[in-house]
Amino acid sequence: MRKRGILLIACVLFLCSAPALYAQQAKLKKAHKYMELLDYKSAADLYMRILEDHDVPEAKINLAEAYRKLNDYTNAEYWYQQAVYLPEAKPIHYYYLGLMKQRNGKCEEAQEWYSRFLTLKPYDVRKPQLQKACDYIDQLLVKSATATTTEPLELNSPFDDLGAAFYRDGLVFGTFRSPNGSAQQYLDLYFAVMTPDSSNSKGFVLGTPEKFAPQLNTPVHEAIVTFSRDETELFFTRNYIVEDESSRETVMRLEILHAQQAGPDSWDKPQTLPFCSPRFSVAHPCLSPDGRRLFFASDMPGGFGGKDLYVSFRDSAAWGPPVNLGPNVNTEGDELFPYYAEGQGLYFASDGLFGLGGQDIYFAPELDAGEWDAAQNMGYPINSSYDDFGLIVHTDGTYGFFTSNRAGGAGEDDLYYFRKTNIDTRSRTQLRVVDAATGRPVAGAGLASSCEESLVFTDADGNYATLLERGRCCTVRVEVDNFEPYTLTICAGEQQEIHIVAIPEQTPIRPKILTLNGMVSDLANGAPLQGAVVTLVANGCSAPAPAITDAAGAFSLELQPHCCYALRAEKGNYFARILPDTICTDNWGEAAQSNLNLYLQPFVAAAATVNNSQQTGGDFAMGIRTDHHNDTIPFLLNLYYDLNRSSIRAESVPELLKLLQLLTDNPKLIIEISSHTDSRGSDEYNLQLSQRRADAIVNWLTSKGIPAYRLKARGYGEGRPVNKCEDGVPCSEEQYQMNRRTEFKVLGSSE
Numbered sequence: 001m002r003k004r005g006i007l008l009i010a011c012v013l014f015l016c017s018a019p020a021l022y023a024q025q026a027k028l029k030k031a032h033k034y035m036e037l038l039d040y041k042s043a044a045d046l047y048m049r050i051l052e053d054h055d056v057p058e059a060k061i062n063l064a065e066a067y068r069k070l071n072d073y074t075n076a077e078y079w080y081q082q083a084v085y086l087p088e089a090k091p092i093h094y095y096y097l098g099l100m101k102q103r104n105g106k107c108e109e110a111q112e113w114y115s116r117f118l119t120l121k122p123y124d125v126r127k128p129q130l131q132k133a134c135d136y137i138d139q140l141l142v143k144s145a146t147a148t149t150t151e152p153l154e155l156n157s158p159f160d161d162l163g164a165a166f167y168r169d170g171l172v173f174g175t176f177r178s179p180n181g182s183a184q185q186y187l188d189l190y191f192a193v194m195t196p197d198s199s200n201s202k203g204f205v206l207g208t209p210e211k212f213a214p215q216l217n218t219p220v221h222e223a224i225v226t227f228s229r230d231e232t233e234l235f236f237t238r239n240y241i242v243e244d245e246s247s248r249e250t251v252m253r254l255e256i257l258h259a260q261q262a263g264p265d266s267w268d269k270p271q272t273l274p275f276c277s278p279r280f281s282v283a284h285p286c287l288s289p290d291g292r293r294l295f296f297a298s299d300m301p302g303g304f305g306g307k308d309l310y311v312s313f314r315d316s317a318a319w320g321p322p323v324n325l326g327p328n329v330n331t332e333g334d335e336l337f338p339y340y341a342e343g344q345g346l347y348f349a350s351d352g353l354f355g356l357g358g359q360d361i362y363f364a365p366e367l368d369a370g371e372w373d374a375a376q377n378m379g380y381p382i383n384s385s386y387d388d389f390g391l392i393v394h395t396d397g398t399y400g401f402f403t404s405n406r407a408g409g410a411g412e413d414d415l416y417y418f419r420k421t422n423i424d425t426r427s428r429t430q431l432r433v434v435d436a437a438t439g440r441p442v443a444g445a446g447l448a449s450s451c452e453e454s455l456v457f458t459d460a461d462g463n464y465a466t467l468l469e470r471g472r473c474c475t476v477r478v479e480v481d482n483f484e485p486y487t488l489t490i491c492a493g494e495q496q497e498i499h500i501v502a503i504p505e506q507t508p509i510r511p512k513i514l515t516l517n518g519m520v521s522d523l524a525n526g527a528p529l530q531g532a533v534v535t536l537v538a539n540g541c542s543a544p545a546p547a548i549t550d551a552a553g554a555f556s557l558e559l560q561p562h563c564c565y566a567l568r569a570e571k572g573n574y575f576a577r578i579l580p581d582t583i584c585t586d587n588w589g590e591a592a593q594s595n596l597n598l599y600l601q602p603f604v605a606a607a608a609t610v611n612n613s614q615q616t617g618g619d620f621a622m623g624i625r626t627d628h629h630n631d632t633i634p635f636l637l638n639l640y641y642d643l644n645r646s647s648i649r650a651e652s653v654p655e656l657l658k659l660l661q662l663l664t665d666n667p668k669l670i671i672e673i674s675s676h677t678d679s680r681g682s683d684e685y686n687l688q689l690s691q692r693r694a695d696a697i698v699n700w701l702t703s704k705g706i707p708a709y710r711l712k713a714r715g716y717g718e719g720r721p722v723n724k725c726e727d728g729v730p731c732s733e734e735q736y737q738m739n740r741r742t743e744f745k746v747l748g749s750s751e
Contacts, residue, residue: 024054035062037252040069057086061093068096071358071386071405073103084113091120092332098133103357103385107134123651125331126354133354140356143379150381150418153401155192155206156410159183163224163284163337163390164401164415167231170194171401172212173415174223179211187221189213189236202399202417213267216259224337224390226287232261235285235294236270242278254281256296275312275322286338294319295338295346302696304650305332305352311370323703327653328372329364337390341397346372349389356380359387361402382418426467427493433462433478436499439540440562442480445500450475468492514559514585518596520549520569524622528553529600532571539564539582559585567596574600578665603746605631619658623743624722634674634743639697646692648700656700659744663706668749672712673697676743678736679718679727691715693742712747 027050034043047063050056064079077100083093098113114130129136155161159176170193178184191212197205216222216236225236235258244251257270273294276282280300287294292314299307300322308330310322325346329335333352336359340346345365351358353375360383362375382388386406393400399419405412433445441462446455451466451474458464468474473491483500490496520532534555535546541563547555559565564584570576577600588594605625623634637659639652648656663669675690675697694713702708718726721739725731 024050024056028056028058031059031062033249035066038069040066044070044075057083057088060086061088064093064096068100068358073100073385076100077104091117094120095126095130098130102133102137107137110134121651123654125327125650129354136354137356140377140379140383143377144382145380147422148381148418148420150416151201152409153206153415153417155209156414157181158411160187160411160413161415162187162403162413164392164403165225165227166392166394167191167212167225167227171206171415172225172227173209174221174225175209177209186219187223188217189222189225202419213265216267216270224284226285228287228291229289234259234261234267235273235287237283237285238270253278254283256282256285256294273312274319281307284337286340288340289342293340295325295340296322297334297336297338298322302647302699304330304648304653305334307334307336309335309338309346309348323370325372327650328374330650332650334359339390339392341393342395347378347391347393348375349387349391350375353377356383357385357387359389361388361391387413426469428465429468429490429492430463430465430495431458431476431488431490432495432497433458433464433480434497434499435483436501438562442483442500445478445480448477448479512561514561514588515593516557516559516583516596517593518555518598519553520555520571520598520600521553522574523599523601529571529574532569532574532600534598535568535570536565536583537568539566559583561585569598569600571600573604574602575662575669576600576666603633603635605633619662620744623741624738626720626722632745632747634745637697637742637744639742644689646689646696648696656697660701660704660706663701663710668751670710670712670747670750671744672714672747674714674716674743674745676716676720676739676741677718678731678739679721679725679729680736681718683717683719687715687717687719689715690717697742710750 031046044066047059050059061083067076080097094117098110101110157177161175164173174187189212190209192209193207194204221239255276259267259270282298284297309325313320331352338348349359361378364375365373384406388404391402433442445458478486520529532549536543564582567579620635675693677686698711698713
């Protein structure tokens with residue numbers, strides 16, 4: 001009877017609490033919807049009402065996020081301080097708590113939370129800045145403080161004004177103003193003429209803004225526009241409402257539209273670009289001056305974080321598939337508002353890198369073959385403790401515009417003008433002196449230049465560089481002991497390499513014989529390897545014939561003095577080993593020989609290495625063999641995925657780069673990339689998820705130049721556990737973790 005009474009009381013309590021729980025869940029769902037629609041103020045108010053009645057960890061964390069998005073750093077700090085002690089706290093919340101303390105002037109406290117974050121995420125890309133956060137912020141505050149001036153534009157309204165673009169003799173931008181000066185519910189495109197005025201601090205004045213291309217503006221948001229160089233075509237961002245495929249709720253998406261000029265002040269009906277989709281947003285277009293590349297932001301699947309930057313290439317009239325700009329640009333946060341400066345690189349806004357505010361403006365120099373150098377923070381006064389984004393630069397490189405919601409503006413988002421005040425008109429000029437006979441650089445070569453007051457010398461790499469005013473030229477005489485003198489003319493901006501001829505010596509010096517001895521062993525068991533081939537590639541001199549190791553794994557090679565070599569060791573069924581550093585005999589001093597031990601990683605199990613234990617020691621840990629039809633060894637990839645996601649996270653890139661290097665060093669190998677899940681979840685879902693994850697790795701490798709025929713993606717789902725944790729078997733989280741893994745193994749060779 002007593003047991004029955006207890007059950008009756010429990011049922012009554014459940015029935016009484018169910019309506020309250022349902023109401024709470026409904027409020028949480030509505031608050032999440034506000035967050036998705038970027039209405040952070042409404043979301044924060046609703047989360048506060050939830051927390052007045054219930055202690056809900058999810059609401060605390062999201063309330064901190066909402067206040068951070070609102071730049072309310074005081075309240076954001078308070079709620080992140082609550083969030084980090086919750087079981088649901090993630091490492092990123094430690095970072096954001098430090099960030100909010102930094103914004104609130106508590107630098108030493110912020111450093112403590114950055115350190116805790118780095119303990120949990122030791123390979124985070126922001127680690128160099130976070131280790132000395134206070135010093136780094138001080139550097140950003142003085143970086144361009146005396147070299148750049150900024151001021152708000154007089155056309156700013158009490159409403160949002162954002163995303164300026166150069167057009168004809170003025171600016172096109174997005175605004176919430178209406179023609180009569182009042183507010184409206186959506187962004188429209190407006191145009192303001194720039195008239196030269198030497199009496200103005202900017203050198204121009206802006207006319208009264210008027211609606212731009214009325215046929216393009218509709219009762220939804222239109223903003224962020226880019227024009228072709230001849231201004232006959234444009235691309236812009238527009239929003240629309242669509243039903244989400246998974247939740248069946250309406251969500252807002254962004255798309256990019258393209259229009260051709262139809263007349264002097266009119267445009268054809270805009271068309272959506274082919275890579276737009278109702279499943280994700282595509283926004284913030286920037287057309288390269290040559291019209292062949294379109295940069296944009298998107299949260300499409302397969303990126304590094306929330307929103308990434310992509311580029312599409314135009315071939316004839318068709319746009320190709322989007323290409324992610326990679327980890328030097330994209331982070332686990334949001335990258336937005338790209339602007340490409342011809343011959344320089346890409347400006348963009350990001351909240352995923354450590355900087356002064358929420359969104360900071362960065363610059364990534366463009367390298368060869370579509371690669372980008374590491375992004376650099378523009379520093380103060382371009383960046384502030386608020387959101388700064390949408391920077392554009394005039395073609396002369398001296399001034400431009402950006403958007404900011406910093407204090408002191410006319411509205412929420414305002415347009416700002418900036419000008420560089422100490423532009424260097426000098427060009428870097430470089431001369432390299434090389435020995436004509438050997439091709440080696442000549443260090444310490446004396447240079448008597450008509451542009452220098454005294455004798456100057458080349459550095460250890462044979463280089464001498466200086467800054468010359470544009471248009472200036474210098475006569476230089478090169479003098480080096482035991483070489484014939486050389487005279488040349490070099491002008492500003494040039495890079496010249498000259499080859500000087502050595503004066504023949506009367507008595508030839510017999511070269512010293514130098515020997516490199518070594519041993520090659522099996523990394524798995526330490527046994528010497530017979531028949532391994534050791535090859536040297538010489539730089540500027542002749543290389544000896546390859547050596548083959550004897551029964552003791554030993555080899556010997558004869559080297560030349562004053563020469564550097566790259567070394568490669570290889571053997572069948574082993575990964576080739578290429579030494580990362582060159583071997584230079586000049587570093588041996590007076591020694592006539594040097595010894596070297598090399599270890600090769602097997603990818604086929606020999607009798608001494610066949611077992612089911614994980615082994616380490618190489619670049620990749622050996623996995624546990626679950627396929628006993630062959631002796632191929634699986635290797636573990638230390639990769640991270642978001643829950644139920646297949647996209648590769650930014651912290652996984654170092655591991656993928658190691659695999660990329662291994663495939664580059666072994667260009668004939670064909671490998672299988674396999675992904676496995678634990679037994680939780682349905683068989684079909686786990687099989688599909690693992691296949692998507694394997695496909696994502698193969699796609700990343702092919703994007704880096706590895707031929708597709710060398711890569712096989714295979715998702716095994718829960719079908720190949722390494723322990724007894726199958727369906728219906730209770731296991732610990734550690735046992736489940738062993739089965740959640742990504743591996744690769746060698747399938748064969750293309751030879």
